[in-house]
Amino acid sequence: MKRLLVVLAVSFCAGIAAGEQVPASFFWLAVILICLCPALVFLFNRKVYFEISVLLFMFVLGVLHLKNADTCAPCHLTRMDLSCDETPCLLKGVIKTHPVKEVDVWRFVFAPHQIQCDGINRTCCAEVVVSGSCDSGLSYGDELIIRARMRRVPGGYGDYLRRKNIFYAIHTNDCRAILKTGFNKGTVFEKTAVYLRRRVLNFISSHTSSVAGGIVNAMILGEKEHVPRMFVEAMTKTGTVHILVVSGFNVGIVVMVILISLKLLRLPRYVRLAAAMAAAMFYCFVTGSSSPVMRATIMAEVCMAALFFKKDPDIYNCLTVAALLILAQNPRQLFETGFELSFASVAAIAFIYPRLKDMLGAGNIKIRFFKFIAEGFLVSFSAWLGTAVIIAYNFKIFSPATVIANIVIVPLASCITVTGFVMAGISFVAPGLACAIAYSLELMVFVLIKINLFIVRIPGAYFYLS
Amino acid sequence: MCAVTPEERAAILWITITALVGIIANYCVKAQTYPRGVSSINENVCKVNINTASIDELMAVKGVGEKLARRIIDYRMEKGLFGRLQDLMVVKGMTLFRFNKFKDMLIVE
Numbered sequence: 001m002k003r004l005l006v007v008l009a010v011s012f013c014a015g016i017a018a019g020e021q022v023p024a025s026f027f028w029l030a031v032i033l034i035c036l037c038p039a040l041v042f043l044f045n046r047k048v049y050f051e052i053s054v055l056l057f058m059f060v061l062g063v064l065h066l067k068n069a070d071t072c073a074p075c076h077l078t079r080m081d082l083s084c085d086e087t088p089c090l091l092k093g094v095i096k097t098h099p100v101k102e103v104d105v106w107r108f109v110f111a112p113h114q115i116q117c118d119g120i121n122r123t124c125c126a127e128v129v130v131s132g133s134c135d136s137g138l139s140y141g142d143e144l145i146i147r148a149r150m151r152r153v154p155g156g157y158g159d160y161l162r163r164k165n166i167f168y169a170i171h172t173n174d175c176r177a178i179l180k181t182g183f184n185k186g187t188v189f190e191k192t193a194v195y196l197r198r199r200v201l202n203f204i205s206s207h208t209s210s211v212a213g214g215i216v217n218a219m220i221l222g223e224k225e226h227v228p229r230m231f232v233e234a235m236t237k238t239g240t241v242h243i244l245v246v247s248g249f250n251v252g253i254v255v256m257v258i259l260i261s262l263k264l265l266r267l268p269r270y271v272r273l274a275a276a277m278a279a280a281m282f283y284c285f286v287t288g289s290s291s292p293v294m295r296a297t298i299m300a301e302v303c304m305a306a307l308f309f310k311k312d313p314d315i316y317n318c319l320t321v322a323a324l325l326i327l328a329q330n331p332r333q334l335f336e337t338g339f340e341l342s343f344a345s346v347a348a349i350a351f352i353y354p355r356l357k358d359m360l361g362a363g364n365i366k367i368r369f370f371k372f373i374a375e376g377f378l379v380s381f382s383a384w385l386g387t388a389v390i391i392a393y394n395f396k397i398f399s400p401a402t403v404i405a406n407i408v409i410v411p412l413a414s415c416i417t418v419t420g421f422v423m424a425g426i427s428f429v430a431p432g433l434a435c436a437i438a439y440s441l442e443l444m445v446f447v448l449i450k451i452n453l454f455i456v457r458i459p460g461a462y463f464y465l466s
Numbered sequence: 467m468c469a470v471t472p473e474e475r476a477a478i479l480w481i482t483i484t485a486l487v488g489i490i491a492n493y494c495v496k497a498q499t500y501p502r503g504v505s506s507i508n509e510n511v512c513k514v515n516i517n518t519a520s521i522d523e524l525m526a527v528k529g530v531g532e533k534l535a536r537r538i539i540d541y542r543m544e545k546g547l548f549g550r551l552q553d554l555m556v557v558k559g560m561t562l563f564r565f566n567k568f569k570d571m572l573i574v575e
Contacts, residue, residue, distance in 0.1 A: 004474060008478070030489075041479070074500045147571070177571075
């Protein structure tokens with residue numbers, strides 16, 4: 001039975017999705033599941049009853065997991081009776097994400113471990129989104145003391161933050177309100193990743209124009225803040241905005257480069273696979289561990305682990321393991337559009353593409369160029385079918401041009417990504433050569449922008465649904 | 467339904483029960499993580515010293531405009547350093563409402 005894990009994961013996800021509507025408390029759900037455990041053991045040899053019980057168990061487990069995620073510790077800021085929205089408080093903690101600077105304003109997620117408010121000092125836990133100016137440069141893992149008012153974020157953005165377990169926001173224009181008291185407190189792994197990220201970002205930004213630099217940084221490091229807004233809108237209209245997100249393709253390139261390089265060095269197979277697994281994890285961290293890159297990394301890790309143990313990897317099981325691990329960390333990711341699009345597109349390609357290919361006989365085309373075009377069209381069409389409803393629901397846009405746009409833009413974006421990786425790698429050993437590559441990168445980005453604008457102008461390329 | 471082998475059933479049983487134990491353990495640990503009293507964070511960090519601050523530094527404090535900042539500095543030059551925070555009330559344009567608004571961000575050293 002190859003797809004059992006998928007069935008269990010679907011049941012688990014259904015439990016998470018239904019979790020908010022279930023009025024039972026964590027305690028009673030836990031009691032139900034504890035009572036179900038002996039039943040599972042008792043029904044072990046009764047196949048159908050066992051499977052039904054396991055599905056029920058996974059469903060309730062999903063509900064329980066959501067209830068657990070919604071429960072905050074007594075030291076959590078939301079459980080403290082604070083008047084921080086009226087009077088400023090002092091927070092001491094560390095930066096939890098790569099800070100982004102936009103016109104003198106830093107934005108990052110801050111994890112305070114100590115709070116001083118209303119004259120009381122105590123330990124605390126939570127994550128707070130911070131935007132404010134600071135005289136010193138900030139980096140992941142830096143220790144800060146922040147003096148400011150905290151406020152709960154209302155509306156859609158507040159809901160988005162709450163899904164990430166962030167309940168408070170701080171905004172301050174006072175550059176003295178954020179004081180850096182310590183540098184990156186992380187491990188050697190984290191420090192190296194932060195150093196590499198900063199070095200590559202700086203190199204790309206200083207050797208390309210602001211537009212090209214912003215786009216390349218988004219494509220290889222997931223740093224989307226400096227991508228021109230107009231370009232993002234144009235990409236959204238053509239349904240190709242996914243190329244601005246670090247995803248499976250990028251992880252695939254990293255893995256491929258490591259495997260080929262180590263094969264040239266004639267290292268044993270298991271060493272190559274182990275090194276590629278470590279590199280994929282490292283790249284995931286460097287790019288900020290967003291949902292798509294986490295999904296891609298976990299899938300790559302599971303596939304390589306299967307190859308390591310000389311087993312055939314199954315794409316559905318890999319996808320399921322990735323979903324379960326991401327949801328284990330935060331079940332609210334299930335309601336994230338990025339998570340849904342990432343998994344829906346890969347699942348659609350895995351399920352629809354082979355069937356369409358067989359049905360239309362795309363694999364029998366003799367001329368390689370036409371075969372490539374036909375297969376590219378089918379992959380693009382499959383992904384579009386899988387994601388069209390989610391995009392229409394969330395972004396109120398329907399883009400028939402997506403299928404055509406992806407055939408042209410994805411290969412070009414692939415070239416840009418590969419060239420970007422090569423340039424980033426070479427910049428460490430031969431910066432002069434990397435500068436030359438930067439020119440070709442600039443040209444490719446220019447062509448990408450022009451093609452995208454051309455597709456946007458085609459009548460009927462996209463429709464707004466409201 | 468899925469035609470699972472006994473080994474697969476054993477694996478499922480192990481995974482589901484382990485997941486349940488993990489979630490309950492996580493809940494219990496969270497429920498027991500109470501806030502502890504700790505030594506205070508240095509109160510004076512991030513505060514602006516009104517005896518040494520420049521106009522820009524004073525204006526960085528929310529609620530202090532250019533006019534008021536200039537008056538504070540003029541007062542300091544004219545009458546000497548501030549002895550305590552409440553002395554700010556003597557500065558022209560300072561009201562109790564404004565003073566209460568930004569007194570937490572200022573310090574006298």
